[in-house]
Amino acid sequence: MTEGDPVVTLENVSVAYGKHLALRDVTSSFSSGAVGLLGPNGAGKSTMIKALLGFIVPERGRMRVLGVDVAESPLEIRARVGYMPESDAHIPGMNAVSFVAYCGELAGLPGVDAMQRAHEVLFYVGLGEARYRNVETYSTGMKQRIKLAQALVHDPDLLFLDEPTNGMDPKGRDEMLELVRDLAHNKGVNLILSSHLLPDVEYTCDQVVVMDKGAVAAAGPIAALKQPRGRVYELRVKTPTGGIEAFLQRLRAAGLDCHATDEDVMRVFVPGEGGARELFALASAERVQVRHLRPSVPTLEDVFAHAVGEE
Amino acid sequence: MPIHDQGYRRYGGDKTRGGTGWIVITRAGIRTFFAKRAFLGLLLVSWFPFFVRAVQIYAATNLPQAAFLAPTPETFRQFLDQQQIFVFFVTVYVGAGLIANDRRANALQIYLSKPLTRAEYVFGKLAILMAFLALVTWLPAIVLLIVQISFAGNFTFFKNNIFLFPAITVFSFVQVTMVATAMLALSSLSKSSRYVGILYAAVIFFTQAIYGVLYAVTRSTSLSWISFSANLSQIGDVIFRQPLKYDTPWPVSLMMIAGLIVISGVILERRVRGVEVVA
Numbered sequence: 001m002t003e004g005d006p007v008v009t010l011e012n013v014s015v016a017y018g019k020h021l022a023l024r025d026v027t028s029s030f031s032s033g034a035v036g037l038l039g040p041n042g043a044g045k046s047t048m049i050k051a052l053l054g055f056i057v058p059e060r061g062r063m064r065v066l067g068v069d070v071a072e073s074p075l076e077i078r079a080r081v082g083y084m085p086e087s088d089a090h091i092p093g094m095n096a097v098s099f100v101a102y103c104g105e106l107a108g109l110p111g112v113d114a115m116q117r118a119h120e121v122l123f124y125v126g127l128g129e130a131r132y133r134n135v136e137t138y139s140t141g142m143k144q145r146i147k148l149a150q151a152l153v154h155d156p157d158l159l160f161l162d163e164p165t166n167g168m169d170p171k172g173r174d175e176m177l178e179l180v181r182d183l184a185h186n187k188g189v190n191l192i193l194s195s196h197l198l199p200d201v202e203y204t205c206d207q208v209v210v211m212d213k214g215a216v217a218a219a220g221p222i223a224a225l226k227q228p229r230g231r232v233y234e235l236r237v238k239t240p241t242g243g244i245e246a247f248l249q250r251l252r253a254a255g256l257d258c259h260a261t262d263e264d265v266m267r268v269f270v271p272g273e274g275g276a277r278e279l280f281a282l283a284s285a286e287r288v289q290v291r292h293l294r295p296s297v298p299t300l301e302d303v304f305a306h307a308v309g310e311e
Numbered sequence: 312m313p314i315h316d317q318g319y320r321r322y323g324g325d326k327t328r329g330g331t332g333w334i335v336i337t338r339a340g341i342r343t344f345f346a347k348r349a350f351l352g353l354l355l356v357s358w359f360p361f362f363v364r365a366v367q368i369y370a371a372t373n374l375p376q377a378a379f380l381a382p383t384p385e386t387f388r389q390f391l392d393q394q395q396i397f398v399f400f401v402t403v404y405v406g407a408g409l410i411a412n413d414r415r416a417n418a419l420q421i422y423l424s425k426p427l428t429r430a431e432y433v434f435g436k437l438a439i440l441m442a443f444l445a446l447v448t449w450l451p452a453i454v455l456l457i458v459q460i461s462f463a464g465n466f467t468f469f470k471n472n473i474f475l476f477p478a479i480t481v482f483s484f485v486q487v488t489m490v491a492t493a494m495l496a497l498s499s500l501s502k503s504s505r506y507v508g509i510l511y512a513a514v515i516f517f518t519q520a521i522y523g524v525l526y527a528v529t530r531s532t533s534l535s536w537i538s539f540s541a542n543l544s545q546i547g548d549v550i551f552r553q554p555l556k557y558d559t560p561w562p563v564s565l566m567m568i569a570g571l572i573v574i575s576g577v578i579l580e581r582r583v584r585g586v587e588v589v590a
Contacts, residue, residue: 054585056586075428076426078425083421085424090417092408106336107426108326108329109324109327110325117322150421154322187321
């Protein structure tokens with residue numbers, strides 16, 4: 001694998017749980033850096049990660065992680081990746097430092113190195129002071145951090161983070177996102193962050209793969225996806241008749257995508273370079289007063305909604 | 312590097328290749344149980360019959376009046392029989408939670424996200440229980456043999472019964488393997504170690520009880536293959552060259568034991584997975 005190659009590729013991958021197809025002929029790739037795996041609950045995000053780890057054998061298709069075929073060398077892959085599961089997970093009866101060191105040893109680190117790195121990683125994730133406490137006594141937020149610590153202890157080349165901010169309070173969530181961002185941008189760890197929370201992905205990742213109903217709905221750099229092929233405006237108008245339906249029909253007839261959000265407010269998508277000037281021209285022709293016009297900045301939410309077919 | 316940046320750094324050392332993960336699991340498991348006082352107490356009590364037998368051997372070799380206590384191959388067979396009660400308690404104490412607790416804490420996906428096969432995981436867990444069971448069966452029996460040699464001051468008994476060492480080893484291995492795989496399979500069926508312990512006790516006592524009822528009705532021991540304890544006893548008698556207690560042919564008993572081990576293996580293969588799939 002050379003620099004710039006995707007860290008994960010999927011070719012026509014289908015995964016089924018009985019009769020239910022969780023992944024439908026997915027073909028996609030994840031470039032190096034931080035990539036968000038975005039989608040509503042049940043979109044197939046966790047299934048994809050579990051298939052990439054070799055937990056689930058796909059019905060068909062081929063997957064490669066860090067240039068290695070998942071079907072051929074799952075152990076080689078697992079030695080180089082870290083996995084932070086979505087659900088609560090720990091080894092019972094251990095304190096945090098023993099647990100993380102144990103995970104390090106399982107990943108192939110010598111005992112002394114595993115223990116040393118366990119201490120370091122626990123301080124890094126903010127559990128330094130609580131590292132001798134039994135993991136079972138930890139709060140939800142602390143359990144999220146320890147899951148990150150066990151995924152990091154062997155210094156993976158690629159991290160799979162499945163809903164890392166689940167159940168965390170706002171402060172803890174911010175700190176977790178900061179850690180994830182730091183890992184990706186300052187520590188050179190590639191990561192795939194699966195989440196249904198748009199702000200989490202937008203804050204930590206450069207690229208995104210949007211999933212819906214087991215298929216990839218959109219993919220690419222977040223900045224590029226947010227770049228519209230036109231502009232969106234929020235518009236408040238006053239019409240001679242009092243209703244805006246006639247004006248909306250005129251806008252649609254002119255090829256603009258628009259919908260009313262209130263009695264006199266609407267969101268209008270103006271394709272191409274026309275922009276506000278085109279809107280003013282149409283309003284003038286309809287003798288409609290434009291009381292308010294504000295360009296609307298597209299968010300990842302817009303990209304997501306568009307990708308999964310929501311208004 | 313600024314101080315705040317020192318919390319995480321890349322690892323430059325060597326990593327061991329795959330295939331050794333089970334050793335890590337076994338080592339950690341053994342360490343965990345040795346840290347429990349109740350378990351140490353159980354181990355200590357399980358060696359009490361050994362001390363009684365050692366005194367018996369001492370008396371037989373040093374006091375002419377106690378010559379009738381002289382050890383025979385049957386002594387070792389009986390000793391291993393006596394240890395069965397401790398095998399039961401150690402199996403329940405150690406084995407019930409080996410996989411059940413991991414399932415309760417969702418630890419399987421942690422284990423299997425590391426470079427570790429499912430077979431290594433199972434073998435690592437199996438080795439914990441087998442090591443402790445060997446500690447209450449094979450080890451005291453072998454030490455007892457050494458004690459006999461030491462007190463007698465010669466190898467006469469050992470040479471005359473040269474089969475004892477392999478017999479103790481083979482019987483202990485069969486017993487420990489059967490019990491450990493069965494318990495591990497039961498442990499993989501539930502998330503509650505308490506429930507697993509009860510289930511194990513039920514299987515042992517239920518099969519024995521059914522055989523007891525059938526024996527009371529038919530007055531024949533040919534149905535002893537129903538009871539796992541009886542099968543083990545039958546195989547033990549064959550290995551130690553003792554008269555058989557039951558009419559069941561010993562190959563049938565052996566097949567029952569092998570069948571139990573195979574079924575346990577199949578259960579473990581199905582239950583130990585990184586993801587629980589409910590189809």
